Amino acid sequence: MNTANLLNQIAFIKEIDKVKYIQRKTKLFNSDRNENDAEHSWHLALMAIVLAEHSDEPVDILKVVKMVLIHDIVEIDAGDTFIYDSQKNHSNTDEERLAANRIFGLLPKQQADELIAIWEEFEAGETKEAKFAKAMDRLEPLLQNTSNNGGTWKEFDVSYKKVYEKKSVIKEGSSTLWNYAEGLINESVEKGILKNE
Amino acid sequence: MNTANLLNQIAFIKEIDKVKYIQRKTKLFNSDRNENDAEHSWHLALMAIVLAEHSDEPVDILKVVKMVLIHDIVEIDAGDTFIYDSQKNHSNTDEERLAANRIFGLLPKQQADELIAIWEEFEAGETKEAKFAKAMDRLEPLLQNTSNNGGTWKEFDVSYKKVYEKKSVIKEGSSTLWNYAEGLINESVEKGILKNE
Numbered sequence: 001m002n003t004a005n006l007l008n009q010i011a012f013i014k015e016i017d018k019v020k021y022i023q024r025k026t027k028l029f030n031s032d033r034n035e036n037d038a039e040h041s042w043h044l045a046l047m048a049i050v051l052a053e054h055s056d057e058p059v060d061i062l063k064v065v066k067m068v069l070i071h072d073i074v075e076i077d078a079g080d081t082f083i084y085d086s087q088k089n090h091s092n093t094d095e096e097r098l099a100a101n102r103i104f105g106l107l108p109k110q111q112a113d114e115l116i117a118i119w120e121e122f123e124a125g126e127t128k129e130a131k132f133a134k135a136m137d138r139l140e141p142l143l144q145n146t147s148n149n150g151g152t153w154k155e156f157d158v159s160y161k162k163v164y165e166k167k168s169v170i171k172e173g174s175s176t177l178w179n180y181a182e183g184l185i186n187e188s189v190e191k192g193i194l195k196n197e
Numbered sequence: 198m199n200t201a202n203l204l205n206q207i208a209f210i211k212e213i214d215k216v217k218y219i220q221r222k223t224k225l226f227n228s229d230r231n232e233n234d235a236e237h238s239w240h241l242a243l244m245a246i247v248l249a250e251h252s253d254e255p256v257d258i259l260k261v262v263k264m265v266l267i268h269d270i271v272e273i274d275a276g277d278t279f280i281y282d283s284q285k286n287h288s289n290t291d292e293e294r295l296a297a298n299r300i301f302g303l304l305p306k307q308q309a310d311e312l313i314a315i316w317e318e319f320e321a322g323e324t325k326e327a328k329f330a331k332a333m334d335r336l337e338p339l340l341q342n343t344s345n346n347g348g349t350w351k352e353f354d355v356s357y358k359k360v361y362e363k364k365s366v367i368k369e370g371s372s373t374l375w376n377y378a379e380g381l382i383n384e385s386v387e388k389g390i391l392k393n394e
Contacts, residue, residue: 002250006377009247014340016243017226020236029214039217042239046213046266050206050308053199062259069243111247143211180203 005108012106026141037072044068044136054176057128067122067133074099135173150193159197202305209303223338234269241265241333251373254325264319264330271296332370347390356394
């Protein structure tokens with residue numbers, strides 16, 4: 001029995017409970033209740049599992065699942081940044097790196113190193129697993145906003161051009177999912193729930 | 198591109214959003230806010246990943262993660278049953294089977310069959326993966342109740358004997374985690390947050 005490892009792991013398990021309090025801008029499907037990061041991460045993990053066949057390249061699905069389960073943990077310290085916020089760049093800020101080192105650093109060293117590496121890989125978005133994980137992260141709020149009559153697009157006055165640009169990250173992971181997503185975006189403009197600018 | 202598969206998968210992804218509305222009896226760590234099934238499932242998945250080394254037998258961790266991510270989906274139709282409710286048996290009711298067939302049945306047949314089989318395997322609790330997944334499901338609320346000054350034990354007047362009996366399921370998956378859990382339970386009696394009956 002490795003008691004030292006276990007106590008470190010328990011400390012991590014308790015700390016990440018805070019992810020459940022981090023509110024996203026996006027609302028749950030067909031509702032006006034904000035989603036939190038834990039719910040979001042759970043949903044992405046199941047999306048990755050059921051949509052894996054649509055990845056352009058075969059992926060290590062366990063790695064993708066780990067990525068999406070942990071990708072927002074840094075927000076415990078760094079906070080949620082809205083994707084359409086033009087003031088603050090979400091990716092790989094020093095603040096997020098510090099947060100990753102502190103929070104994953106609660107774990108035994110080998111696990112901490114593994115999860116920090118997986119988080120860095122997700123953020124960099126260059127491997128096939130990171131590309132597919134990022135596709136999930138972009139697809140979920142698209143499904144939510146289309147089910148919510150425009151959702152955050154209307155609430156924050158976001159244009160077609162901006163949405164199209166942000167969502168095209170999906171294309172990097174899956175041409176099938178991108179075709180579907182592109183259709184949803186175009187349909188949203190036709191329906192008048194996304195402004196054509 | 199398999200469009201029929203994709204549309205079925207999207208229907209499933211939308212349906213399971215409802216898991217985020219299912220309130221558990223247990224509260225988040227150090228708080229009085231109820232946890233919902235999606236948050237709970239996310240937490241169990243990460244617990245399984247970081248605690249895997251403590252399983253008595255090596256496990257297929259992807260299967261364990263799938264189990265805990267989906268184990269409460271049937272509650273969309275069947276509702277959450279409190280573990281200390283003596284009136285209703287939680288396991289494998291006809292209602293839950295019907296729910297599993299309906300909800301996983303939204304997916305393409307092969308995926309539906311796979312996830313129903315994984316859910317059945319979890320419920321049966323006989324394989325090493327199911328035993329370890331169930332250990333996670335019992336350990337999380339134990340950590341929550343001890344962090345919440347007794348939490349649901351006090352709220353629902355649950356005794357040491359009952360808690361000990363329910364939590365001993367942890368032993369089936371991991372003697373290390375059971376040693377730790379047993380210590381927490383005994384400590385809770387000493388602290389007076391769990392009644393010694």
